[in-house]
Amino acid sequence: MATRADTRLPYGVGQAGARFFLLVAGLLVLVGLGAYAYTRQFVEGEAVTGLRDIGTMGGAPWGLYVAFVIYFVGVSFAGITVAALIRILNLEHLRPVSRMAEVLTVLALVLGAMSVIVDLGQPGRGIVNLLLYARPQSPFFGTFSLVISGYLVASMVYLYLESRKDAALCAREPGRLQWFHRLWAAGYKDTREQRERHLRASWWLSLFIIPLLVTAHSTLGFVFGLQISAFGWYGAFQPPEFLILAGVSGIGLLIVIAAAARQTLHLQEQIPKRVFTWLANFLWVLLVVYGYLMIVEVLTAIYQPHQNEEALIRTLVFGNYAWMYWLSVGLLIVPLVVLLVQSVMRRYSLPIIVASGVFVNVAAIIKRYLIVVPSQTHGRLLPYGPGAYSPTWVEYLIVLGIAAFGALAYVVFFKVFPITEVKESDGSQSLWKTSE
Amino acid sequence: MNRTFLFLATLLTGLVLAVAGLFLAAPIGPTLGPETSSPRMLFAPGLFVIGITMMFFSAVVYELVPDRKNR
Numbered sequence: 457m458a459t460r461a462d463t464r465l466p467y468g469v470g471q472a473g474a475r476f477f478l479l480v481a482g483l484l485v486l487v488g489l490g491a492y493a494y495t496r497q498f499v500e501g502e503a504v505t506g507l508r509d510i511g512t513m514g515g516a517p518w519g520l521y522v523a524f525v526i527y528f529v530g531v532s533f534a535g536i537t538v539a540a541l542i543r544i545l546n547l548e549h550l551r552p553v554s555r556m557a558e559v560l561t562v563l564a565l566v567l568g569a570m571s572v573i574v575d576l577g578q579p580g581r582g583i584v585n586l587l588l589y590a591r592p593q594s595p596f597f598g599t600f601s602l603v604i605s606g607y608l609v610a611s612m613v614y615l616y617l618e619s620r621k622d623a624a625l626c627a628r629e630p631g632r633l634q635w636f637h638r639l640w641a642a643g644y645k646d647t648r649e650q651r652e653r654h655l656r657a658s659w660w661l662s663l664f665i666i667p668l669l670v671t672a673h674s675t676l677g678f679v680f681g682l683q684i685s686a687f688g689w690y691g692a693f694q695p696p697e698f699l700i701l702a703g704v705s706g707i708g709l710l711i712v713i714a715a716a717a718r719q720t721l722h723l724q725e726q727i728p729k730r731v732f733t734w735l736a737n738f739l740w741v742l743l744v745v746y747g748y749l750m751i752v753e754v755l756t757a758i759y760q761p762h763q764n765e766e767a768l769i770r771t772l773v774f775g776n777y778a779w780m781y782w783l784s785v786g787l788l789i790v791p792l793v794v795l796l797v798q799s800v801m802r803r804y805s806l807p808i809i810v811a812s813g814v815f816v817n818v819a820a821i822i823k824r825y826l827i828v829v830p831s832q833t834h835g836r837l838l839p840y841g842p843g844a845y846s847p848t849w850v851e852y853l854i855v856l857g858i859a860a861f862g863a864l865a866y867v868v869f870f871k872v873f874p875i876t877e878v879k880e881s882d883g884s885q886s887l888w889k890t891s892e
Numbered sequence: 893m894n895r896t897f898l899f900l901a902t903l904l905t906g907l908v909l910a911v912a913g914l915f916l917a918a919p920i921g922p923t924l925g926p927e928t929s930s931p932r933m934l935f936a937p938g939l940f941v942i943g944i945t946m947m948f949f950s951a952v953v954y955e956l957v958p959d960r961k962n963r
Binding site for chain 2: 586587588589590591592593597600601602605606609610613616617620642643649650653654657660661664
């Protein structure tokens, strides 16, 4: 499929074999199923989902979709954090995963926005009304304006500017993608002045992005933490817990993606093992902090609980949600222990680090579900009995379709653009010699 | 117009729009009626979003617009 010129592009850019097309076909099927499910929901209304009103309908109006909004926005945390930290703290050894992380951030935020849209019965009305009437004191305002506009735009700008140099390199290779790389490079020639200007711009961007992302993730926590009538939600710990679990899931997913790219594209030299050891150590530190916050929150809740809060905790720990609760706790403790042991022994196993990345992401999805649902079905200060919520096939297919769309966009992007920074030693890159 | 001027113009326009959007939206404080829950100007939250977007976009202007001397 690839032309001779395309094969000179680095890291498999412009080259696609049978395995790639099989993967794309599989993901397209899942996206199609998700789109079909969404058309059913759009035509028939949210009656086809398991979402119901609290109280009289005994259900939960926020369910799987909202759980995945928080999960996807959480995943986005790692990408831009890693990219910004590389720039500000000069963590050069993490540079090989910088682009993967930036693209992960952008796509995760897009998936988060898609999850919000599918949760709205009337998405058009919701979006228009937010632009017309949103109130700054509402945490939704922060979530919407800072996460979707500020955070997404900042991440896209950062990704674009950071990648211009490689785009210019690729644009020197004739082929079908040359026009795309030329457009992306937008006249970049790697002159001393351009390099200095880029360093200044990206440093300032990094400096503004970090407080922005802390604020953005915190406002998402405030959406739950400020609801005084909901046990399990109301509390000062929600924003920091959201932030730390976002870091856990994002770093975990970045480890998995980097390992997959390393294996499939044979990037053992470009992505050395020490990248993974650094990420693994960062991950267990985040897990320790999250564990501490979880313990403090539970101890506070069980000290002198209101009867509804006690009922909620019983449901979580011993009742309907117990298997999910303990599974998520286990999936957080196991990676913490093994990564900590690896760090102490100074002997790192890549498969164990990758498995830890998978475990913490499964745990994060379950935790997000447990944050969203039980407080609505069991934690309300309303004179109704406990409710119930079970997602329907429509919700499962839509969420699967959204995730498949993200995976599809990710693999296709890295077939047209280098997945990691192009080094002078990577074959086709004796390209700057004529530029200055 | 040189690069610095365009960059500062984008950045400051974004800042002005963001601040204006914030102050023209519904006032911060207890909700006492429609006047305290409705925005002072329709689309003020949209202005805030456009302002924030422009502020970050100014980085692209800063990097992409060539200096007059280099044209």
